[in-house]
Amino acid sequence: MFDKLEDLLVRLEEILSELNEPGVANDPARFQKLMKEQSELQPIVDAYKEYKACQQTVEESLMMLDEESDEEMREMLKEELSDAKSRIEELETELKILLLPKDPNDSKNxxxxxxxxxxxxxxxxxxxxxxxxxxxxxxxxxxxxxxxxxxxxxxxxxxxxxxxxxxxxxxxxxxxxxxxxxxxxxxxxxxxxxxxxxxxxxxxxxxxxxxxxxxxxxxxxxxxxxxxxxxxxxxxxxxxxxxxxxxxxxxxxxxxxxxxxxxxxxxxxxxxxxxxxxxxxxxxxxxxxxxxxxxxxxxxxxxxxxxxxxxxxxxxxxxxxxxxxxxxxxxxxxxxxxxxxxxxxxxxxxxxxxxx
Missing domain, CATH: 3.30.70.1660 (Alpha-Beta Plaits)
Known part of the structure; x- marks a missing residue:
């Protein structure tokens, strides 16, 4: 799943780069196709970026807990760690749903x-x-x-x-x-x-x-x-x-x-x-x-x-x-x-x- 998410992250960056090209607006069919693909990928990539940020928060909190001796700070770090882990579980489910095969007719009238x-x-x-x-x-x-x-x-x-x-x-x-x-x-x-x-x-x-x-x-x-x-x-x-x-x-x-x-x-x-x-x-x-x-x-x-x-x-x-x-x-x-x-x-x- 994560290999696929990395590929989608790269693809979205390519689309945004293409949309910034000077001549793309002069080709309505290409412009519309790129905009449609961007709107489909953006929610997936946004959720994946948040997932990666939460993973980083978990790693940093664990490192700081090892070094921190102040009890009040340790409680704050533990709370931050718990919130990040909980959000990671939610995002894993969200990402699985976002990656489910799309019905090609979903966008139709x-x-x-x-x-x-x-x-x-x-x-x-x-x-x-x-x-x-x-x-x-x-x-x-x-x-x-x-x-x-x-x-x-x-x-x-x-x-x-x-x-x-x-x-x-x-x-x-x-x-x-x-x-x-x-x-x-x-x-x-x-x-x-x-x-x-x-x-x-x-x-x-x-x-x-x-x-x-x-x-x-x-x-x-x-x-x-x-x-x-x-x-x-x-x-x-x-x-x-x-x-x-x-x-x-x-x-x-x-x-x-x-x-x-x-x-x-x-x-x-x-x-x-x-x-x-x-x-x-x-x-x-x-x-x-x-x-x-x-x-x-x-x-x-x-x-x-x-x-x-x-x-x-x-x-x-x-x-x-x-x-x-x-x-x-x-x-x-x-x-x-x-x-x-x-x-x-x-x-x-x-x-x-x-x-x-």
């Missing part, structure tokens, strides 16, 4: 698909609430959201909604949200007082760029039609809506939120490319069964991951057995405690596997 499952109108209403939860979470992190397509049920529920979240590290934090989300409550659509269980599915897909997935447009069939439902001027009066069919897989994507046919076509292509890229990732996940077992719920879309219980005001994440009694705050986008716990559990599982 995400496309989120939410679909109503079992429960009819109640499931659709819950899908709309979960959509708003993610929008509010994105706002809290200053990420931007962009609606791609929406299929409403007429009473404020969403049968299906697809949207994009643009922001640094969006996929790294939201990738654990894929799976079946379950709600237990007395439905708003019923007058009786019985608690019902409904489900929705959430799919979190990294936004695929052309370098990630080459899409053959010959495999795509485009149809245009007149948009329906709520809309501003021109939305319902021109053939601006686009239906995109991917012939090899049978995937169909409809986009009608923009007045421009070209913009709807572009959105549909972005969703299709990301969905096909995600299918490729899922296939790899299934092939790498051992790797899947060392991760916390980032693969299986049929996995029931979370329950939102309204009568008891609690949210339970079943993968890490975490229960929080603050349902309202979570539905208002306060997801950090759940996501941080999932990331920590994932890192712990990977560290344990690495140490086997």
């Amino acid at each position: 995400v496309i989120v698909e939410i679909r109503a499952g079992a429960g009819g109108d109640e499931a659709a209403l819950f899908a709309a609430e979960i959509y708003r939860m993610y929008v509010k979470y994105a706002e809290s992190r200053r990420w931007k959201t962009e609606l791609m397509s929406l299929n409403e049920n007429g009473i404020g529920g969403f049968k299906e909604v697809t949207f994009m979240i643009n922001g640094a590290g969006a996929y790294s934090r939201l990738k654990y949200e894929s799976g079946v989300h379950r709600v237990q409550r007395v439905p708003e659509t019923e007058s009786g007082g019985r608690i019902h269980t409904s489900t929705i599915t959430v799919a979190i897909m990294p936004e695929a760029e052309e370098i990630d997935f080459q899409l053959d447009l010959n495999d795509c069939k485009f149809d245009v039609f007149r948009a329906s439902g709520n809309g501003g001027q021109c939305v319902n009066t021109t053939d601006s809506a686009v239906r995109l069919t991917h012939i090899p897989t049978g995937i169909v994507i409809s986009c009608q939120d923009e007045k421009s046919q070209l913009k709807n076509r572009d959105k549909a292509l972005r969703v299709l490319r990301s969905r096909l890229y995600d299918m490729e990732l899922q296939k790899r996940h299934d092939e790498e069964a051992e790797a899947r077992r060392s991760q916390v719920g980032t693969g299986d879309r049929s996995e029931k991951i979370r329950t939102y219980n309204f009568p008891q005001g609690r949210v339970t994440d079943h993968r890490i057995k975490l229960t929080l009694h603050r349902l309202d705050a979570i539905l208002n986008g306060d997801l950090d405690e759940i996501i941080d716990s999932l990331i920590a559990a994932d890192q712990t599982a990977k560290l344990a596997k690495m140490n086997q």
